[in-house]
Amino acid sequence: MPKIFQKSEAFFDTFERKPGFQKTTHYCPGCGHGTLNKIIADQVAELGIQDQTIYVGPVGCGVFIYYYFESASVSAAHGRASAVATGVSRSNPDGIVVSYQGDGDLAAIGTGNAIHAANRGENMIVFFVNNNLYGMTGGQLAPTTLLGQKTTTSPYGRSKSNDGFPLLVAEMIAGLEAPTLVARVGVNNPRNIRQAVKVIKRGLEIQRDKKGYVFIEVLSQCPTNWKKDPEQACEWIDDVVSKQYPIGVLKDLADEQGPQERPRKEADFAAVAKLLGLDAEEKTVDKELILPYEEMRFKFAGFGGQGVLSLGMMVAQMSMQYNLEVTWLPSYGPEMRGGVANSSVVAGKNPISTPVVDAPNVLVALNRPSLEKFGPLVPKDGLIIYNSSLIDQIPADLKGKVHALPATDLATAAGTAKAANVVVLGFIARLTGIFELAELEAFLRKTFNKPALLEINLKAVSSGWDAAGTI
Ligand code: SF4
Numbered sequence: 001m002p003k004i005f006q007k008s009e010a011f012f013d014t015f016e017r018k019p020g021f022q023k024t025t026h027y028c029p030g031c032g033h034g035t036l037n038k039i040i041a042d043q044v045a046e047l048g049i050q051d052q053t054i055y056v057g058p059v060g061c062g063v064f065i066y067y068y069f070e071s072a073s074v075s076a077a078h079g080r081a082s083a084v085a086t087g088v089s090r091s092n093p094d095g096i097v098v099s100y101q102g103d104g105d106l107a108a109i110g111t112g113n114a115i116h117a118a119n120r121g122e123n124m125i126v127f128f129v130n131n132n133l134y135g136m137t138g139g140q141l142a143p144t145t146l147l148g149q150k151t152t153t154s155p156y157g158r159s160k161s162n163d164g165f166p167l168l169v170a171e172m173i174a175g176l177e178a179p180t181l182v183a184r185v186g187v188n189n190p191r192n193i194r195q196a197v198k199v200i201k202r203g204l205e206i207q208r209d210k211k212g213y214v215f216i217e218v219l220s221q222c223p224t225n226w227k228k229d230p231e232q233a234c235e236w237i238d239d240v241v242s243k244q245y246p247i248g249v250l251k252d253l254a255d256e257q258g259p260q261e262r263p264r265k266e267a268d269f270a271a272v273a274k275l276l277g278l279d280a281e282e283k284t285v286d287k288e289l290i291l292p293y294e295e296m297r298f299k300f301a302g303f304g305g306q307g308v309l310s311l312g313m314m315v316a317q318m319s320m321q322y323n324l325e326v327t328w329l330p331s332y333g334p335e336m337r338g339g340v341a342n343s344s345v346v347a348g349k350n351p352i353s354t355p356v357v358d359a360p361n362v363l364v365a366l367n368r369p370s371l372e373k374f375g376p377l378v379p380k381d382g383l384i385i386y387n388s389s390l391i392d393q394i395p396a397d398l399k400g401k402v403h404a405l406p407a408t409d410l411a412t413a414a415g416t417a418k419a420a421n422v423v424v425l426g427f428i429a430r431l432t433g434i435f436e437l438a439e440l441e442a443f444l445r446k447t448f449n450k451p452a453l454l455e456i457n458l459k460a461v462s463s464g465w466d467a468a469g470t471i
Contacts, residue, residue, distance in 0.1 A: 008041035010050045012070045026064055030230025032220025033061055033129060035187040036196075037068055040098070040127070043201045044071070049208055053096045056085040060102035061135040061222075079110025082117035085124045090262060096207045097124040103144040104134040107169050111143075114169075118213055121178030123260055125203045125214040128169060130245065131222035139225030143167040146244055151225075166244055170217040174250035180212040182251040186219040186242060188234040199249065210259040219245055289322045292432050295348035297357045299374050300424075302366025302387070304332060304341040307421030311364065312343030314425055318435055318443055319347035327355035342370065362432065363400070364424050366407065371395065385428060387420065403431065403471065410463040415456035422457045426464025437465045 014022040027034045044050050053071040057063055059078040066073035072095075076084040085099040099117075106114045106128050117124065133151050134140040140153040144166055148157040158166075174182040183199045186192035196218070203214040219241055221233035228236060298315060300308040309330045316328040329344040344357035361382040365371035368391045371384070378384050378400035386394065389408035405427050407420040414423070422444070429435040440461050448454040 003042075008038060008045050010041035010045040010053075010070060011037075011068055015067045017064060017067045025068060027061065028222075028224040030221060030223040030233055031061070032131065032187040032218065032222070035193065036127065036129065036218050036220060037065065039187070039193070039197055039200050040204075041069060043197065043204050044069075047201070047204055047208060049096050049204065052094060052208075053098060054088050054092060056081045056088060056097065056099045058101040058105040059136075060105045060129075062100050062102055062129060063136070065100055079105050079108070080113055081105065082110060082122075082124075082126060083113040085126070086117050086120070086122050089122050089124050093123075093210075093262060096204065097122075098207075099124055099126045101126065101128055102135065103128065103130045103132070103142045103169075104137070104140075107143040107167050115172070115176075118173045118179050118215060119176050121180070121212045121260055123207065123210055123212060123262060125207050125216065128215065128217045129220045130169075130217055131220045131225075132166075132241065133222065133225055135222050135225055139222075144169070144245075146240065168245070170215060170245075170250055173215045178213055179215055179251060180206055180253050180257055181214040181216075181249070183215075183249040184217040184219065184245055184247050186237055186247050188219065188221055188237040192219075192237075192247060195247070202252075202254065206254050210261075211254055211257050212260040217245070219247065287322060289319075289324065289434055291348065291434065293361045295346060295350070295352070296362065296432075296434070297360050298345040298347075298362045298364070299342060299357050299360035299377075300345070300364045300366075300421075301342035301370030301374055302364075306341075306366045307418065308341055308364075308366060309343045311421035311424060312345045314421075314443070314447070315428075316345045316347070318439070319345070321443070324348060325350065325352050327352050329355040329357075342374070362428060364428065365391070366420065366424075367391065368393070375400075383428075383431065385424065385431070387424075389420075403427075405464070405467055407464070410467065411460050414459035414463055419456055419460035422460040423464035423467075426461035426466075427468045428464075430465050430468035431471070437462065440465070 025034055044053050050071055055065055055069050055073040057065045057075045058081045081099045081101045085097050089097040130144050132144050132146055133142045139151050141151045145151055145158045146166055150157050170182055170184045173179055181203055185196035185199050187196055203216055206214050219237050223230045223233040226233050300311045302308045312328050316326045319326045324347045327346045332341045346352045346355055359377050359379055363374050363378045363384045366387040371386050371391055372395050375384055375395050375398045380399045382400035384400045384402045385405050387407045388404035389406045407423045408417050410423045411417050411419040429440055444457050448457055
């Protein structure tokens with residue numbers, strides 16, 4: 001079989017997105033994305049740069065590229081791929097960084113990020129997939145929509161008086177001084193695909209040689225939202241789209257340009273910490289903590305307003321004082337208005353691979369929805385502490401060791417129900433054996449400036465500590 005029809009070596013063998021999709025992509029039949037993915041993968045394989053290549057994926061129809069390309073990959077928030085790619089490129093000077101973005105992503109919400117990355121001449125190659133509309137979300141008007149083109153949000157066609165003119169992004173970027181190569185290609189017919197192969201290969205060679213920024217706009221068919229069959233969609237690029245967006249190389253300085261040196265600078269963490277008043281030497285306690293688990297994975301959950309985020313913050317800050325590696329990850333949003341808010345804390349002596357806590361070994365549930373949501377995720381050797389002042393029923397499917405703590409009642413007795421989180425702090429410190437009561441008190445003295453508040457919180461922490469002593 002000719003190589004062009006074979007699966008590229010730079011693709012995964014199977015695409016494990018979900019059962020039934022192992023062999024095919026998620027793209028619609030006739031979509032230009034698939035052709036572009038194949039060209040990129042073939043050229044990456046041919047240049048032997050697969051191990052160096054790092055893809056930065058967008059939000060949009062290209063979002064799942066990490067299921068296809070067998071290389072490192074990062075997903076960026078909507079419109080931010082060029083900014084993320086900047087960080088990836090600067091921290092991996094030997095990497096070949098590919099930013100893959102659609103027109104809704106790059107030419108609308110991400111315009112600023114894209115233009116400034118280009119203007120800095122970052123070592124990266126940007127693929128800008130232009131299909132004249134927002135594909136993934138159902139075909140809304142994009143900055144690249146043609147005049148007169150009907151979309152779901154321009155049912156009478158794009159008008160220059162209402163929506164402005166189609167944005168010529170490649171021309172804008174070619175007008176900047178820094179970019180090395182700027183081109184527009186098409187993936188709609190064999191002639192255009194052959195030209196696209198050449199341009200993409202040249203762009204990747206520029207990356208291999210560290211010769212700066214490459215921008216390749218790709219006219220790509222979206223039969224689904226154009227409401228055309230794949231053949232008509234390909235013809236429409238020739239007959240209409242390419243008249244607005246002419247195919248060709250707009251700028252190529254690769255032959256006259258040397259490598260763009262961007263040496264990696266090591267951050268001086270000590271200087272930053274000092275600047276922020278967090279210098280470790282001053283605040284570190286000289287004591288080795290004994291942890292009940294190799295890595296402490298806490299989940300603190302409750303209603304917004306119950307102090308679960310600050311409880312996580314307190315545990316994280318205490319852990320940092322003992323020189324542990326620590327992450328703190330809050331989760332809120334609509335939950336702040338009464339649902340389940342939570343914070344995850346990971347603490348340990350080794351570097352932490354992820355701040356996400358899927359299976360907590362210590363769960364604190366301050367309300368019933370939290371216990372029902374996270375309780376079943378705690379493994380058999382984990383601890384579940386629930387607020388028995390507010391929870392009168394516990395789920396039947398809990399595997400971890402369950403402890404009832406009347407946190408709200410104890411906090412109310414100490415002076416305010418709001419101190420329930422500090423009651424919990426005292427309880428888990430003694431239950432897990434991580435911190436001593438005197439250490440908690442010293443921490444609270446530094447945290448609460450107002451004497452009345454401090455007194456309540458000292459009472460609260462000690463009532464939680466005492467409650468754990470009765471177990
Ligand atoms: S919606 Fe359009 S761009 Fe998105 S996968 Fe389908 S054909 Fe391709």
